[in-house]
Amino acid sequence: MLELEAVAYRYPGSARDALRGIDLRLKDGEVVGLVGPSEAGKSTLCLVASGLAPASIGGTLRGRLLIDGAPTTGHPSHVLGGRIGIVFADPASQRSGMTGTVLEEVALGPVNLGLSVEETLRRTRRALERTGLEALAGRDPGHLSGGEAQLLAISAVLAMEPRHLILDEPTSHLDAAAARRVGDVLRALATEGTSLLIAECRTDVLDGLCNRVVALDAGRMVLDGAARAVLADSSLLAIGVEPPARLRLEAALAERGLALPDGLVA
Amino acid sequence: MALDAIGRPGPSLYHRLNPLTKVASAAVATLGAFLIGGYVAPALLFAGLVLPGALVARLLRRVVRLSLLVSLLISVSVALVSVLTRAGATTLFTIGPFDATLEGVDFAGRVIVRLVVAAAALTLFGLTTEPRALVADLERRGASPRLTFALAATLDAIPRMIERAVVVAAAQRARGLDTEGRLLARLRGLVPLVGPVLLSSLAEVEQRSLALDARAFGRRGPRHPVWSPPDSDRQRAVRWLLVLGLTAILAGRAVGAVPELP
Numbered sequence A: 001m002l003e004l005e006a007v008a009y010r011y012p013g014s015a016r017d018a019l020r021g022i023d024l025r026l027k028d029g030e031v032v033g034l035v036g037p038s039e040a041g042k043s044t045l046c047l048v049a050s051g052l053a054p055a056s057i058g059g060t061l062r063g064r065l066l067i068d069g070a071p072t073t074g075h076p077s078h079v080l081g082g083r084i085g086i087v088f089a090d091p092a093s094q095r096s097g098m099t100g101t102v103l104e105e106v107a108l109g110p111v112n113l114g115l116s117v118e119e120t121l122r123r124t125r126r127a128l129e130r131t132g133l134e135a136l137a138g139r140d141p142g143h144l145s146g147g148e149a150q151l152l153a154i155s156a157v158l159a160m161e162p163r164h165l166i167l168d169e170p171t172s173h174l175d176a177a178a179a180r181r182v183g184d185v186l187r188a189l190a191t192e193g194t195s196l197l198i199a200e201c202r203t204d205v206l207d208g209l210c211n212r213v214v215a216l217d218a219g220r221m222v223l224d225g226a227a228r229a230v231l232a233d234s235s236l237l238a239i240g241v242e243p244p245a246r247l248r249l250e251a252a253l254a255e256r257g258l259a260l261p262d263g264l265v266a
Numbered sequence B: 001m002a003l004d005a006i007g008r009p010g011p012s013l014y015h016r017l018n019p020l021t022k023v024a025s026a027a028v029a030t031l032g033a034f035l036i037g038g039y040v041a042p043a044l045l046f047a048g049l050v051l052p053g054a055l056v057a058r059l060l061r062r063v064v065r066l067s068l069l070v071s072l073l074i075s076v077s078v079a080l081v082s083v084l085t086r087a088g089a090t091t092l093f094t095i096g097p098f099d100a101t102l103e104g105v106d107f108a109g110r111v112i113v114r115l116v117v118a119a120a121a122l123t124l125f126g127l128t129t130e131p132r133a134l135v136a137d138l139e140r141r142g143a144s145p146r147l148t149f150a151l152a153a154t155l156d157a158i159p160r161m162i163e164r165a166v167v168v169a170a171a172q173r174a175r176g177l178d179t180e181g182r183l184l185a186r187l188r189g190l191v192p193l194v195g196p197v198l199l200s201s202l203a204e205v206e207q208r209s210l211a212l213d214a215r216a217f218g219r220r221g222p223r224h225p226v227w228s229p230p231d232s233d234r235q236r237a238v239r240w241l242l243v244l245g246l247t248a249i250l251a252g253r254a255v256g257a258v259p260e261l262p
Helices: A042-050 A077-081 A102-112 A117-131 A146-158 A176-192 A227-232 A234-238 A245-255 B019-036 B040-056 B060-085 B102-128 B131-140 B145-174 B183-214 B233-255
Strands: A002-010 A019-026 A031-035 A060-067 A084-087 A164-168 A195-199 A212-217 A220-226 B091-095 B098-101
Touching: A002 A042, A019 A042, A019 A220, A031 A042, A031 A227, A042 A060, A042 A084, A042 A164, A042 A195, A077 A084, A077 B183, A084 A146, A084 B183, A102 A117, A102 A146, A117 A146, A117 A176, A146 A164, A146 A176, A176 A195, A212 A227, A220 A227, A220 A234, A227 A245, B019 B040, B019 B102, B019 B131, B019 B233, B040 B060, B040 B102, B060 B098, B060 B102, B091 B102, B098 B102, B131 B145, B145 B183
Parallel strands: A031 A195, A031 A212, A084 A164, A164 A195
Antiparallel strands: A002 A019, A002 A060, A212 A220, B091 B098
């Protein structure tokens, strides 16, 4: 279990906290969506939950980040990387620029961990299979479509074999088709038991994927509950988050006394 | 999944040489041209270290063209300054207060030859060596991952900034910015491009370093890469010969045992 306990975080040089009073638990195998308007603190929460803040970017963290009940204070980021993976929004900025093929790019994390070549290749193959990129193993990482590049970023993190995966707006740089493809991979990961924390502006991506949804506003958690209940909550719109299209359609039909037929909307 | 997804063979024998061999060749040609001087030594270095590689790699025309282009500005300024201001016994012609001397032309010629040979050697290295291959080889030899990343990021930075500049320019043009036409218009059009390109480059560097941190990049300790460029005893011997040969020539020149060539 990944746990944030009474967490508050302030960026270096900032006069105010970017996160306040965050209590969040991510159980093994759980999929939690994170929504909120711009500047709500979603990306900051992702950085804190992954351990990169403050370990890599500095700043002041109050409260605790715990993995299976043990605090992670003082753990270097490379140790946390083997337990908590993080994927960012822009696929291009996650490429190392140091590898010539997709396979080498995915293998970079295990290589950095000092694993043997055999173990590195085992993890790399598995990561590529989980994201459906085996056929692109020999491709130049710089010559991939947007969706493929983001799946490469996910692969590269999966090769570290983290138990928890944090994704900060993984579809924001993608078109609808690529976003669907990434969503399908995330669904498959969830069924395999990897726990996911997915920060998204596109609530459609989270609809049907998440067990729970947490809403942030101005650095505080304002909603936390079952996905359907939170995504349908009227206060979500009040903080500037649009509910998924399916729920909006259901609500509009319900106003007219109609119901959305099962299976009509995927 | 085939293991041929690891590494990429180059298109020619010269491309496939170990990056350190190509570094040694370029370094010896460059240093030799500058330290030995004259006309003959740089020409011999070009003929021995640059020309064969360029021919094997089928890049001779491109190497010559790029090296002349790269050294053009400096060569022109060296020529102007040396020819017109260097004192000498033989005046070729006079322009206002300046006497163009034969000694000035000779000095400019020696400098330009060195510049062109160095540019050709470095251009051949750049065209035949993937930054990633160099980085992988350095890491295998125990170089710090931070150093190798800095090298790879530097080599990668310019093409990425060019890519970004193209996108930013297109976006700005869509908002009415004039970036075509006369030189002055193009120069004016550069100003609103510089800020976004630099800022987005900095943002990307920050994000990339976080992504690498998350992949244990900061860990100290041995690594076992899945691929590194092949090397051989023969190439190792050639590298040593090049370095020792240059050292011997320079030492010989210093003690007067090796005569100065024209």
